[in-house]
Amino acid sequence: MIVYGTSISPYVRKVLVSLYEKGVPFEHKPVPFHADDPGFQAASPTGKIPALDDDGFLLPDSSAILHYIEAKHPEPALISTEAKALGRAVWFDEYGDTELFPVLIIPFVERFLKPRLMKKECDEARAQSTIDEKFPPLLDYLESQIEGDYLVGNAFSIADIAVATNFHNLRLANYEVDAGRWPKLSAYIKKTLERPSFVKAIAAAKN
Ligand SMILES: N[C@@H](CCC(=O)N[C@@H](CS)C(=O)NCC(=O)O)C(=O)O
Structure with a gap:
């Protein structure tokens, strides 16, 4: 493969x-x-x-x-077959890809990609206004959806993968979720990105 x-x-x-x-x-x-x-x-x-x-x-x-x-490779399952859990997993995968990505990627593009890889100037005003104006409704929604360790039921799933993946790029843009304003989301992102699978996938980019 x-x-x-x-x-x-x-x-x-x-x-x-x-x-x-x-x-x-x-x-x-x-x-x-x-x-x-x-x-x-x-x-x-x-x-x-x-x-x-x-x-x-x-x-x-x-x-x-x-x-x-x-x-x-059904084991361990990353998509539940239980109806509600399946629905939520597919939803958060979609939400991560089409709602979070286009907004959360902007500070990464401006602060990391442009100066380091594209040899272009960072538009810091664009990065900061995105953080100030476009982030809050997205992060408020995620904060409202986190009850335990995972977004869907009691197990790690594609929902967690698709949401948390965007936050690693934000770290590269020197942005961390404000633990005072979004305490559940902040703890959830930190814990999810510490999973060995994420640590390995992140390290793969350095090769
Ligand atoms: N829906 C696709 C989106 C993939 C995507 O947009 N990847 C970006 C890199 S982060 C890309 O290849 N962009 C090039 C382009 O948009 O032409 C997926 O989930 O794989």
């Missing part, structure tokens, strides 16, 4: 965390998006990362890949 995509990407990190949680061996090819690697291009029709090649079976998209991995 080959996973394409650098794990600096929150979406690629989702796939690596899932595979580490399940103990599935894989080869990691940490290509950037739109890389000209022919294997990657065949697996990713959009040029986006991640993409998967499982013995010739090609699949793009982090959510599609997570569901594929779940069906092929």
